[in-house]
Amino acid sequence: MTDKWMEIKVCVPVACADVLCHELYELGSVGVVVEERQLDTFVPPDPDETDSDMFTIKAYFDEDLPAAQRVASVEGCLKRLAEFFPDLGAVDVGVADIGQQDWAEGWKQHFQATRIGARLVIKPSWEEFSGQDGDVVVTLDPGMAFGTGTHGTTRLCLETLAALFDGGEAIHHVLDVGTGSGILAIAAAALGAERVVACDIDPIACETARENCVLNEVIDRVEVTDRLLEELTGTYDVVLANILAEENIRLAQALIDRVRPGGVLILSGILEEKVSLVTTAFSTLGLNAPDLFYDEEWACIQYRLGH
Numbered sequence: 166m167t168d169k170w171m172e173i174k175v176c177v178p179v180a181c182a183d184v185l186c187h188e189l190y191e192l193g194s195v196g197v198v199v200e201e202r203q204l205d206t207f208v209p210p211d212p213d214e215t216d217s218d219m220f221t222i223k224a225y226f227d228e229d230l231p232a233a234q235r236v237a238s239v240e241g242c243l244k245r246l247a248e249f250f251p252d253l254g255a256v257d258v259g260v261a262d263i264g265q266q267d268w269a270e271g272w273k274q275h276f277q278a279t280r281i282g283a284r285l286v287i288k289p290s291w292e293e294f295s296g297q298d299g300d301v302v303v304t305l306d307p308g309m310a311f312g313t314g315t316h317g318t319t320r321l322c323l324e325t326l327a328a329l330f331d332g333g334e335a336i337h338h339v340l341d342v343g344t345g346s347g348i349l350a351i352a353a354a355a356l357g358a359e360r361v362v363a364c365d366i367d368p369i370a371c372e373t374a375r376e377n378c379v380l381n382e383v384i385d386r387v388e389v390t391d392r393l394l395e396e397l398t399g400t401y402d403v404v405l406a407n408i409l410a411e412e413n414i415r416l417a418q419a420l421i422d423r424v425r426p427g428g429v430l431i432l433s434g435i436l437e438e439k440v441s442l443v444t445t446a447f448s449t450l451g452l453n454a455p456d457l458f459y460d461e462e463w464a465c466i467q468y469r470l471g472h
């Protein structure tokens with residue numbers, strides 16, 4: 166198997182995406198990825214991107230053709246397609262060499278031990294870490310699931326959660342909606358929660374979260390479940406939901422119902438531009454005056470429920 170790949174990247178109108186994918190396979194591509202922004206919403210929008218009717222297509226080639234020749238073959242293909250799709254226009258063909266290592270494991274380079282607040286440290290399972298006395302170290306192997314602490318949405322939740330614990334808040338029971346790798350649930354247990362329920366609609370995430378709970382020796386206090394939020398009962402001192410703005414809105418009442426009187430609701434996964442959408446929806450359900458925290462383009466909304 167080759168350890169070098171050539172990535173060809175083009176941005177084309179939605180209408181011709183399928184045909185182009187087919188053509189790229191015909192040209193010998195071993196894998197084609199279509200990036201549809203609406204489906205990949207934990208990636209912030211590119212400020213230069215004005216047309217949401219465009220898809221980015223990445224095709225991978227494993228043969229040793231010189232880059233100029235590969236680009237020319239794709240340009241030829243686009244030219245032929247332009248006869249059928251007048252909207253295609255002039256398309257830039259990007260090319261990059263990527264190693265096998267980059268493709269499968271590249272993200273690991275960005276995941277290093279990270280300190281959150283005064284005590285909490287998140288570290289990858291493959292890294293040694295010698296902390297200070299009193300450190301609460303969470304060890305993670307996210308596998309295919311989302312959640313290393315390097316993404317702004319996760320970092321905001323961890324910071325908000327750690328600040329509550331560090332501020333002396335009585336946190337016994339925590340609910341983590343959309344647990345991914347289990348990072349927030351495990352952090353809550355490691356910081357002192359007695360019982361945590363972590364749910365996710367993705368079975369792979371549930372499996373990964375369970376493995377990470379075992380790794381961190383908190384599996385006796387964290388219940389990982391694929392049950393829907395709407396099926397859960399009881400109330401919690403803190404409810405965390407790092408899901409998208411739209412999903413937070415859709416689940417607003419169910420989220421509020423799981424917070425005990427006087428408890429805290431932490432919503433994340435919200436692009437800055439969608440904050441008012443979320444706060445408006447929650448205000449119709451009686452929640453107002455949230456604390457807002459930002460990390461680059463991401464926002465985290467914290468509500469304190471009334472007694």
Ligand SMILES: C[S@@+](CC[C@H](N)C(=O)[O-])C[C@H]1O[C@@H](n2cnc3c(N)ncnc32)[C@H](O)[C@@H]1O
Pocket residue numbers: 207310311312313314318319322342343344345346347348349364365366367370393394407408412416434
């Ligand atoms: C951005 S990840 C968050 C992972 C982790 N909690 C973190 O903060 O890094 C969102 C997760 O929510 C899950 N999810 C999305 N909608 C959900 C829903 N309605 N109920 C439960 N899980 C959901 C996804 O499968 C995904 O694992």
